[in-house]
Amino acid sequence: MIKVVLFDLDDTLYNERDFVYSGFMAVAKYISEKHGLCIEEVYEKILDIFYKKGRGRIFNILCEMYSIEEDIHTLVGIYRETKPSIELYEDARYILDKLKGDYQLGIITDGKNTVQWSKIKALGIERYMDKIIVTDDHGRDYWKPSEKPYQAMLEYFGGDPKEFVYIGDNPHKDFISCKKLGMHTVRVIRELGDHMQVCLGDQYEADYNVNTLYELESIFNLL
Numbered sequence: 112m113i114k115v116v117l118f119d120l121d122d123t124l125y126n127e128r129d130f131v132y133s134g135f136m137a138v139a140k141y142i143s144e145k146h147g148l149c150i151e152e153v154y155e156k157i158l159d160i161f162y163k164k165g166r167g168r169i170f171n172i173l174c175e176m177y178s179i180e181e182d183i184h185t186l187v188g189i190y191r192e193t194k195p196s197i198e199l200y201e202d203a204r205y206i207l208d209k210l211k212g213d214y215q216l217g218i219i220t221d222g223k224n225t226v227q228w229s230k231i232k233a234l235g236i237e238r239y240m241d242k243i244i245v246t247d248d249h250g251r252d253y254w255k256p257s258e259k260p261y262q263a264m265l266e267y268f269g270g271d272p273k274e275f276v277y278i279g280d281n282p283h284k285d286f287i288s289c290k291k292l293g294m295h296t297v298r299v300i301r302e303l304g305d306h307m308q309v310c311l312g313d314q315y316e317a318d319y320n321v322n323t324l325y326e327l328e329s330i331f332n333l334l
Contacts (some may be wrong), residue, residue, distance in 0.1 A: 113295070113334050115268045116210055117261075120220035123299055124203040125206065125234055130195045135161070138170065138186050146179050153177075153200035191226050195233045202324040207239045209328070215268055217242040219260045219277070221284070224248045242267050242280035255284040261292055276334065278327070282315045290314070295334050297321060 121127040139154035139220030156176060158168045190283070211217060216239055220227050220306040224247035231245075244260045246253040253259045262281060265272060279285030279298060286296040298317035310316070319330050 112274065113214065113276050114270055114274040114330050115215045115217065115264070115276070117219060117275060117277045117289075117294075118215045119262055119277075119285055120218055120280070121222065122228065122280045122301070123206075123278060124218075124236065125195070125197050125199050125230075129197045130230060131161075132158075133168075133196040134190035134193055135169075137189050141175070141186070141189050142177075142179070142181070146177065148177065191223065192229070195230055196228060197233050199234055199236070200324070205326040206327055207236075211239050215241045217244070217264055217268070219246065219255070219264065220245045221246050221255050256288045258288040258292060261289045261294065265292065278324070279317070282310075282317070286317045287315050290318075295319075297327065297330055299324060 135157045139150050143150035143153045160172050170183050172192035174181050224245045227245045276295040277289045298318045
């Protein structure tokens with residue numbers, strides 16, 4: 112019987128692209144105001160680079176396109192530190208409201224700690240959670256797929272690992288360690304997401320796949 116439900120954050124409980132886009136808009140605003148450019152044009156160019164080249168050198172390429180000099184670390188800081196314009200997925204809000212009170216709830220999330228806490232605050236998600244672990248708070252050896260954050264949850268809540276279930280979206284790192292510890296696992300594969308097309312070996316994949324978090328209730332009945 113499941114007693115503790117643990118969640119990943121990015122692309123599991125909200126659309127991470129919304130965070131990315133809000134950060135891009137903040138950078139576009141800064142550059143357009145400083146250099147007398149059209150904010151809509153700068154934003155569109157950032158998106159075009161993002162779609163074609165990925166995240167690696169977006170701001171470097173942008174500055175080269177406009178022949179402007181900017182400290183890239185400053186632009187990255189603006190991107191990361193802007194208050195994100197993000198909301199919980201509708202199914203995430205529903206399932207958290209449904210589970211709260213009947214289960215103990217937690218989050219394990221990777222990423223720069225200040226950024227992840229900013230997301231957590233913007234989503235208003237702390238009111239649902241009994242325990243939140245931002246792995247970067249504890250150092251690189253806590254980053255998923257390390258067993259350490261999952262083990263910390265076991266120690267915090269107590270009980271048998273079979274009473275725990277972890278819900279995430281990234282088979283590269285979300286499930287392998289908690290499966291080794293004996294937890295149940297569920298992968299959410301949404302219509303949009305960075306990992307929706309990823310398919311790995313059995314040790315990396317979750318025990319169950321769902322397309323929305325509405326399906327969790329029926330999954331829990333099987334556990």
